[in-house]
Amino acid sequence: MISLLDYGAGNVRSLRNAIHALGFELTEIERPEDILKAERLIFPGVGAFGAAMERLHRLGYVEPLKEYLAADRPFLAICVGLQTLFEGSEESPGVPGLGVIPGQIRRFAGQGLSVPHMGWNSVRLERPSSLFAQYADEKFYFVHSYHAVPSAENADWQLAITDYGQPFLSAVQRGAVAAVQFHPEKSGAAGLALLRHFLAADEAAGSSIAVPRAADEQTRFAKxxxxxxxxxxxxxxxxxxxxxxxxxxxxxxxxxxxxxxxxxxxxxxxxxxxxxxxxxxxxxxxxxxxxxxxxxxxxxxxxxxxxxxxxxxxxxxxxxxxxxxxxxxxxxxxxxxxxxxxxxxxxxxxxxxxxxxxxxxxxxxxxxxxxxxxxxxxxxxxxxxxxxxxRRVYVDSPEATRHAVVETATPGPNGERYCWFQCTVKGGREGRDVDxxxxxxxxxxxxxxxxxxxxxxxxxxxxxxxxxxxxxxxxxxxxxxxxxxxxxxxxxxxxxxxxxxxxxxxxxxxxxxxxxxxxxxxxxxxxxxxxxxx
Missing domain, CATH: 3.20.20.70 (Aldolase class I)
Known part of the structure; x- marks a missing residue:
């Protein structure tokens, strides 16, 4: 019995659809006691850390979820689901996580990074896993502003690392419990393959299990x-x-x-x-x-x-x-x-x-x-x-407007060398005094x-x-x-x-x-x- 822990946050329809497209049936977690009845449990995470933990507490899911994890039963968490396994997050100071994995979730910062980390990135496996039996060299879809930091304390959980300014944990696994920071249901064929391996309990991937990458090989972020x-x-x-x-x-x-x-x-x-x-x-x-x-x-x-x-x-x-x-x-x-x-x-x-x-x-x-x-x-x-x-608004000089201008290579109708970009509403029909x-x-x-x-x-x-x-x-x-x-x-x-x-x-x-x-x-x-x- 494959069960989905849908606690009411974000788009889980796509995850349901991906699982159905792979030929599997789902049951829904509707009450706290349903968690302990699950044979394979999927915990999708969409949204903010604090909001996710508040919902779990309000629905009475925290204690049975901890019991399920402590029993080392098959479990896959996604995105914020991975982050909730840690002790806490900078996104929601003072809000404790499930505390299964040592460490805090940190915000991306510095080095000219655009945050959120949004897009397709590859992963670097630290050890073999049947989850990545196929497509380990492919890219997966990430969308997050906060990340799990690899440390000596969580070394036994580290499955995959991704680089975005600094290395972060893109997948964790210990025993039957696993989690990924990316969204497999949004990662095309590579993500669907990972879901299939978890859902089918595919422990017999044999020679197809992906080989870990070299420790100094940087993962690559795609346009x-x-x-x-x-x-x-x-x-x-x-x-x-x-x-x-x-x-x-x-x-x-x-x-x-x-x-x-x-x-x-x-x-x-x-x-x-x-x-x-x-x-x-x-x-x-x-x-x-x-x-x-x-x-x-x-x-x-x-x-x-x-x-x-x-x-x-x-x-x-x-x-x-x-x-x-x-x-x-x-x-x-x-x-x-x-x-x-x-x-x-x-x-x-x-x-x-x-x-x-x-x-x-x-x-x-x-x-x-x-x-x-x-x-x-x-x-x-x-x-x-x-x-x-x-839309462009041309001016003779930067002093002619309070707005941020550029010196343009395409002068205006009267030879103006500067322009600012006016924001519009109503499908471009109405301009506003905002650049x-x-x-x-x-x-x-x-x-x-x-x-x-x-x-x-x-x-x-x-x-x-x-x-x-x-x-x-x-x-x-x-x-x-x-x-x-x-x-x-x-x-x-x-x-x-x-x-x-x-x-x-x-x-x-x-x-x-x-x-x-x-x-x-x-x-x-x-x-x-x-x-x-x-």
Whole structure:
């Protein structure tokens, strides 16, 4: 009997779907006593350390879980699940963990690292394990700001090490108890193979058990290629994937219907098969009502998570709402519905601009009222992506504006040599008196874990990413940045990685129309010496 300890945090639907795709059945832990009945127990961890421990205590799971672990029964923990096995975490000072493994969980810091550690990284095995009988040389998907530190006290637990500025424990195992910091259900074939070995109790891998790497061999962190699907209802009421030119998604001639480039689930599955490292859904239908009534989009997430085993991000409508009956829902309620439907991250757009305007008006004081703060507190910073839609505003000199400017290689219409990047709302239709550096830094301070950086000027042009914009934001924040808008050929991807150092690059139309296949991008990047996931 394989049992899943779902304590109500984040996206565990994808883990369920991965297990079912491998041909196994699951039972759910519904009461504390169910834990001790399990034959193989999986403990998924999504979110913040303190929130996870609070839920375990509230549900009465802590003591039976400790008893199960003490009996050395088959157990696999994932991400924050691994961290809870330790004594405590800097993420939640004063909150004790399960205390099974000696040591504290520490935050990544220093050495110019983007935090969270978000993306695909390889592991270095310290000893053989049937969990890694296949694909040990492949990369796995990590998304975390805190890590377990290898030490002499936990040496007997150390299974795999990954390097990100410093070495950290990416897998632990002692006897039948194991845990991984990465998400196997989001790690493609490599992650599914690891899950299969645990679920099948595959102790007979024999000669296929992976050989540990040399102790001085550094693991490698990959740049990510993200496929983006702009989803909206067409005039017939069907959800379609579309793509606009400067945000105009209607055909240029004829009946001017919404441009239809495919069905969301089928296209997402195609991108997974073609090697996309992540898939992002942006629901660009204007929400005139309550977003949780948008059942078709929730259904898209549910169906996509059955076929796509890399991270899924959803954007659109992540804000507080009051429905037609007067019932209020917080942004956290909306995000929770998306997570439970299969999303791994939520993307906040226009509401982030409003949140930052209020934050700056308060003198840069956090008050817990923003969607960014509320979602990050429960699900962790890594669950919150900020989608920024800036446009160029040209000025004659830096003194002509209070905003952060760049000296541009593409002068303005009157020969202006400087510009600043104005943040917009409502799909780029309305500009605000906030520049992109202000917004990005404020969102990071409020708790966001990643920036999705678009460009109204470059969107749909195929002229390449706006390197001046991206370089300015990359230098301003310490969280990962996804470059978006303007990709037209494989060279543009190599250019943005080399020139700006961003962690990921996103494209939409060129992938939808098969003008530039994802594998062509990856092959070119590999030839240029840029680390990617095969």
């Amino acid at each position: 990510r290629i993200v496929a983006c699907l702009d989803v909206r209802a067409n005039d017939q009421g069907d959800l379609v994937v579309t793509k606009g030119d400067q945000y105009d998604v209607r055909e240029k001639s004829g009946d001017r219907d919404v441009r239809n480039l495919g069905k969301p689930v089928e296209l997402a599955a195609r991108y997974f098969d073609e090697g996309a490292d992540e898939v992002t859904f942006l629901n660009i239908t204007a929400f005139r009502d309550f977003p949780l009534a948008d059942q078709p989009m929730l259904e898209v997430l549910k169906l996509a998570s059955e076929r796509v085993f890399v991270p899924l991000t959803i954007g659109g409508g992540i804000r507080a709402f009051t429905d037609a009956d007067g019932r209020h829902y917080s942004a956290l309620d909306v995000a929770h519905a998306y997570f439970r439907s299969g999303a791994d991250k939520v993307s906040i757009g226009s509401d982030a601009v409003a949140a930052v305007e209020d934050y700056l008006a308060r003198g840069g004081v956090k008050d817990g009222s923003t969607a960014i703060e509320q979602i990050a507190a429960v699900y962790g910073n890594q669950a919150v992506v900020i989608s920024i839609d800036p 992109v550096v202000e917004l990005a830094r404020a969102c990071e301070a409020l708790g966001a874990g990643e920036i999705l950086l678009n460009s109204i000027d470059r969107d749909g042009t195929g002229a390449g990413f706006d390197l001046e914009l991206i370089g300015q934001v990359r230098a301003a924040v310490g969280i990962p940045v996804i470059a978006s808008s303007g990709a037209g050929c494989v060279e543009h991807f190599a250019e943005v990685f080399a020139a700006t150092g961003v962690e990921a690059a996103l494209a939409a139309g060129i992938f939808h129309r098969r003008e530039v296949p994802i594998q062509a991008v990856k092959s070119y990047l590999r030839d240029q010496g840029i680390e990617i996931r095969s």
